[in-house]
Structure formats: C-alpha cells, structure tokens
Amino acid sequence: MVLDQREQNNLDSLEVVLHNNWVLVIDRFEGDYAVCEVLSCGKIIKIQRKYLPKNAAGNDVLKPDLSGGKLMIDVEMTAQRRKEAFAKLKNLLKSEPLA
Numbered sequence: 001m002v003l004d005q006r007e008q009n010n011l012d013s014l015e016v017v018l019h020n021n022w023v024l025v026i027d028r029f030e031g032d033y034a035v036c037e038v039l040s041c042g043k044i045i046k047i048q049r050k051y052l053p054k055n056a057a058g059n060d061v062l063k064p065d066l067s068g069g070k071l072m073i074d075v076e077m078t079a080q081r082r083k084e085a086f087a088k089l090k091n092l093l094k095s096e097p098l099a
Contacts, residue, residue: 014051017064017071024062024071025081026052036062047071059085 017024017038024036024047033046034056049056053073056062061077064070 013045013047014071017045017047018066018069021064021066023064023074023077026056026058026060026062028058 016022023039024045025039027035027037027044029035029049030046032049034049034052036045036047037043038045039061052062052071056073059078059082061074061081062071063074063077065072
C-alpha cells in the first residue's frame with residue numbers, strides 16, 4: 001500500500017512513524033528523501049534524509065528511538081535481513097543452471 005500524494009503532503013512522516021512505532025526498511029533514496037517500507041503493513045513512505053542517522057544506507061532497518069524522538073538503525077535486524085537475502089540469492093544461483 002502506497003500513501004497517495006495527498007496523504008504524504010498532509011502528514012509529518014517522522015511524527016507518524018514515531019506515533020505508530022513503525023519499523024521501516026530503506027528501499028532507496030530519491031533526492032532528499034529515503035523511500036521506506038513500513039514492515040508491519042507494507043506501506044511506502046518518504047522520510048527526509050535529515051531525520052535519518054548519518055550512516056543510513058539502502059536496506060537498513062530503522063526503528064523509532066522514542067526517548068530521543070528520532071530514528072535509529074536496528075543493527076541486528078539489518079544484519080539478519082541481509083543474511084537471509086544472501087542465503088536466498090545463493091540458493092537461487094545454486095539451483096539455476098548457467099548457460
């Protein structure tokens with residue numbers, strides 16, 4: 001589910017993420033925004049880069065730091081997702097004959 005432009009313009013994305021305690025995955029960057037997927041519902045939301053940790057990168061998992069009112073990288077969950085993705089890729093490459 002993607003937020004339509006009206007929804008996106010009518011909310012402060014960071015405030016909504018913090019309020020709902022959403023966990024996000026950075027899909028990609030577009031200019032000054034990170035395009036993120038909300039893990040709990042599949043929504044796509046844009047977050048301004050200024051609200052992200054300085055070292056945030058694609059596929060990083062972000063979680064709210066409610067005490068600080070900001071987002072932080074969930075290092076363990078990011079590593080686990082990367083490990084699972086690598087295992088899937090490895091299995092896919094192993095099962096496909098090379099021509």
